[in-house]
Amino acid sequence: MSKKTIxxxxxxxxxxxxxxxxxxxxxENETIVGVDSDVGFVHRGVERACTTKFKYDAxxxxxARICGLCAITHSLSYTxxxxxxMDAQVNSKIQYLRTLLxxxxxxxxxxxxxxxxxxxxxxxxxxxxxMGDREDIMEIQELxxxxxxxxxxxxxxxxxxxxxxxxxxxxxxxxxxxEKKIYGYIEEFENNWSLSLKxxxxxxxxLDEAYxxxxxxxxxxxxxxxxxxxxxxxxxxxKEIGFEMQLxxxxxxxxxNSVRLAEILNSIAMCRNILEGLPDGDIFTKxxxxxxxxxxxxxxxxxxxxxxxxxxxxxAMLDRVRIKTPTFASIPAxxxxxxxxxxxxxxxxxxSFDPCLSCxxx
Amino acid sequence: MLRSLxxxxxxxxxxxxxxDYPLTPIPKDKEYRGxxxxxxxxxxxxxxxxxxxxxxxxxxxxxxxxxxxxKNKKGLEYxxxxxxxxxxxxxxxxxxxxxxxxxxxxxxxEVALKEQEVNEKWFALEKKHQAFYQxxxxxxx
Numbered sequence: 016m017s018k019k020t021i022x023x024x025x026x027x028x029x030x031x032x033x034x035x036x037x038x039x040x041x042x043e044n045e046t047i048v049g050v051d052s053d054v055g056f057v058h059r060g061v062e063r064a065c066t067t068k069f070k071y072d073a074x075x076x077x078x079a080r081i082c083g084l085c086a087i088t089h090s091l092s093y094t095x096x097x098x099x100x101m102d103a104q105v106n107s108k109i110q111y112l113r114t115l116l117x118x119x120x121x122x123x124x125x126x127x128x129x130x131x132x133x134x135x136x137x138x139x140x141x142x143x144x145x146m147g148d149r150e151d152i153m154e155i156q157e158l159x160x161x162x163x164x165x166x167x168x169x170x171x172x173x174x175x176x177x178x179x180x181x182x183x184x185x186x187x188x189x190x191x192x193x194e195k196k197i198y199g200y201i202e203e204f205e206n207n208w209s210l211s212l213k214x215x216x217x218x219x220x221x222l223d224e225a226y227x228x229x230x231x232x233x234x235x236x237x238x239x240x241x242x243x244x245x246x247x248x249x250x251x252x253x254k255e256i257g258f259e260m261q262l263x264x265x266x267x268x269x270x271x272n273s274v275r276l277a278e279i280l281n282s283i284a285m286c287r288n289i290l291e292g293l294p295d296g297d298i299f300t301k302x303x304x305x306x307x308x309x310x311x312x313x314x315x316x317x318x319x320x321x322x323x324x325x326x327x328x329x330x331a332m333l334d335r336v337r338i339k340t341p342t343f344a345s346i347p348a349x350x351x352x353x354x355x356x357x358x359x360x361x362x363x364x365x366x367s368f369d370p371c372l373s374c375x376x377x
Numbered sequence: 378m379l380r381s382l383x384x385x386x387x388x389x390x391x392x393x394x395x396x397d398y399p400l401t402p403i404p405k406d407k408e409y410r411g412x413x414x415x416x417x418x419x420x421x422x423x424x425x426x427x428x429x430x431x432x433x434x435x436x437x438x439x440x441x442x443x444x445x446x447x448k449n450k451k452g453l454e455y456x457x458x459x460x461x462x463x464x465x466x467x468x469x470x471x472x473x474x475x476x477x478x479x480x481x482x483x484x485x486x487e488v489a490l491k492e493q494e495v496n497e498k499w500f501a502l503e504k505k506h507q508a509f510y511q512x513x514x515x516x517x518x
Contacts, residue, residue, distance in 0.1 A: 073431035076465055147394040161410035167465040175466060 020048060023358060027056055031135045031362035034372035038353070038361070045357045050350045054343070058376040065336040071097060071306055071327065072171055074336065081338070082374040083164050084127065087120045088316040089374075090169045093336070095250055095314075096325040097171050100306035105173060107252065108296035112174045114251050115289045116159060116166065117314075118282040122193075123152040124317035125233075125275040128369035129200065132272060135366040136213035141203065148196050155186050173299035183290045194283050201276050204269070214269035218352050218364035221266055228348035232319025232341050234368060237274045238266035244315035256288045257281075268367040275369075305329045316341050318369050340374040409483040410464045415455055419478040422448045426468035426479055434461040435468055438506045458499050459486040 026037035035056035041049030061081055065074050075097075079090040091113055098105065130145035153163045160166040160176060168175050178186075204210060220230065225238035235242050243260050245253045261277035263270040306327030314321050319341030326334040349368055356364060396403065413435075427435045440454035464481070472479040489495045 069431065072429075073467075076431045076463060076467075150394075157406050157409065161406070161408055162464070165463070167410075167463065170467070170470075175470070 025361055025365070027053075029362075031366065033131065034370070036370060036372050038365070040353065040358060040361065042358050045359065047353050047356055047358055047361065050353045052346060052350055054346065054372055054375045056376060057373050061377045062336055062338060066333050070331040071333050072331075074333070075170060076167060078336075078338070079165060079167065081340075081377055082371055084124045084371060085120065085316040085318070085321070085374065086164065087116050087166055087168065088314050088321050089338075090167075091117060092312050092314045092321055092323040093325070094169050094171050096310050096312040096323050097306050097327075098302065099310045099312065100308055100325065100327050101171075101302050101304050103172065103300070103302040105300055106294075106296040108294050109173050109298060109300075110250075110252055111256075111289050111293055112178065112298070113169060114253070114256065115286055116156070116168055117251075118285050118289075119152060119156055119159070121317045122279050122282050122286075123149055123156070124369075125279050126152065128317075128366070129204075129272060129275055131366045131369075132214075132268065132363060133210070135362040136210060138207075138210060141210075145200065148193065151189055151193050155189055158182055158186060170299070172302040173297070175298075177298045178293070183293070187287060187290050190283050190286055194280065197276060197279050197283070201273075204272050204276065211269065213360070213363055214272065214367075215265075215267060217268050217360050218356060218367060219265070219267045220348060220352050222264075224351060225266065225348065228351050229344060230348040231344055232316075233271055233274045233278065234319070234345055234348060236261060237263045237270035239264045242320075244313050244320050248313065253285075256285045256292075258285060268363060271367045305331065306333065309335075316374075318342055318371055318374075319345065338377060340371070340377070342368075342371045342375045345370075346375075405483065407483060410466060410481060411483045411485055412459055412481075413457060413462060413464075413466075413468060413479065414482050415457065415479055416477065417444055417446060417455065419474055420446065420448065420455065421474065421478070422446070422451070422453060423473060425471040425473065429467045429471035430462075431465065431467060432461050432463055433503075434458045434463075436502055436506050438502050439509045456502055458495070460489055460495055461499070 020041050020043050023040045023042055024037060025040060026032055027035040037053040037056070039051040040047045061077065065077060069077050075090045075094050078093045079086040081089050126145050126149045130142045130149070133141035133145065156166065157163050159178060159182070160168040220234065220238045222239045225235045225240045230238065230240065231242060239262055241260055241262060245251075245258050246260055259281055261274050261281060263274050306325070307329045309324070309326040312323045312325075321341055322339040324335065324337035328334050345368065349370070352364060353361065422437070424437055427437050434457060436456045436458075437453040438456055439452055443449055443452035443454060466481050469475050469479050469481050
């Protein structure tokens with residue numbers, strides 16, 4: 016048999032892709048032996064716009080538009096960075112409300128990823144089911160913020176809307192219903208025979224490799240690497256509301272799905288705890304002054320660690336806004352996982368990474 | 378196997394999850410963030426909303442026939458571009474008289490048609506606005 020390889024591109028437009036990304040696979044028969052990737056198709060120059068076009072108090076709304084799925088993590092990271100630069104403190108009610116929305120965002124982002132993993136494995140009915148149930152979370156977010164996707168909920172010094180007891184009650188009720196549905200998914204993802212053929216043992220990343228390739232987020236936690244920014248930061252009250260790190264040891268697509276499902280359950284529990292023990296207080300504190308100095312803020316976005324570096328110079332325009340997104344940091348791990356896998360499994364593996372290209376290219 | 382068969386049969390006769398959209402309207406929360414509304418009589422022309430707006434969807438541009446509001450000393454007119462607005466509500470929070478002069482409704486904006494030339498009209502307005510402030514700065518210096 017000759018050693019001749021063929022190149023098969025996946026993307027930049029492909030039926031299994033949500034956003035434009037191009038992978039060039041070098042294949043020997045059906046097996047992938049080489050990977051080349053290009054992620055810069057949706058570059059919009061957000062970082063540059065943040066330092067030339069917009070004043071510091073409007074940038075929270077600009078960075079929220081980087082990505083529809085982790086909009087809240089972007090605006091929250093930026094807002095906390097500015098609050099640190101201006102030496103401002105916010106009360107615990109504001110922190111709890113911010114955490115609530117962050118966790119709701121994680122739930123719907125994970126549900127989207129699970130549905131697309133199911134779709135890429137050829138299980139369209141599961142895709143429809145999860146996407147249909149995801150509407151519950153979107154409606155909860157609309158109740159809380161007034162919009163389904165672009166929340167614009169966080170402003171420098173607080174949050175934009177208060178939550179009354181009736182709304183809190185309705186959200187708790189809906190979350191309880193959603194929890195039952197999540198248990199249904201867990202049963203399906205664990206026991207469905209055809210899904211196990213597509214998921215178990217496919218796209219494996221070992222613990223050593225996860226460490227070596229600097230994997231983050233659910234990708235790393237599925238390989239057993241205990242890395243989660245929520246465990247490390249102290250500017251949100253994660254320890255009080257019952258955060259538990261979800262780990263798995265297999266490192267394959269099934270493990271990543273399991274970690275995501277377990278995180279959804281943990282997030283629902285956290286949201287319930289927040290709504291039950293929401294402290295009293297104002298939702299907004301006025302902050303005076305201009306940002307000065309430099310600061311680095313990290314948050315756990317649904318896909319992993321999101322890092323913001325902000326530098327101010329006592330004027331309304333900032334010197335530098337640097338955004339490091341989770342998908343960008345995971346690309347070496349992505350490329351490694353494809354090696355040695357079948358080309359036919361590539362879409363399902365790619366969907367299980369939950370790549371967010373609009374975040375990556377900014 | 379039996380369970381999935383039961384579920385499949387149940388789904389066949391259950392209500393669809395989608396709504397019959399053009400005939401049934403989409404259920405909307407009553408505090409949905411919608412268009413910004415303005416009352417000329419109560420406005421004090423402090424221009425705080427114009428400065429606070431992140432995309433610049435509110436412009437107080439000079440007009441040949443200004444309103445009779447005594448606070449309007451510079452002869453300006455409120456202009457709002459619903460297609461540029463991101464509905465964040467920063468203007469309402471910046472307004473010294475919220476709910477009276479400026480408030481956020483739950484109405485949705487209609488889709489614009491090409492004949493309405495929304496962009497062209499707005500760009501002309503932006504130019505006028507820039508020229509007005511440029512002339513003012515020059516006269517000061």
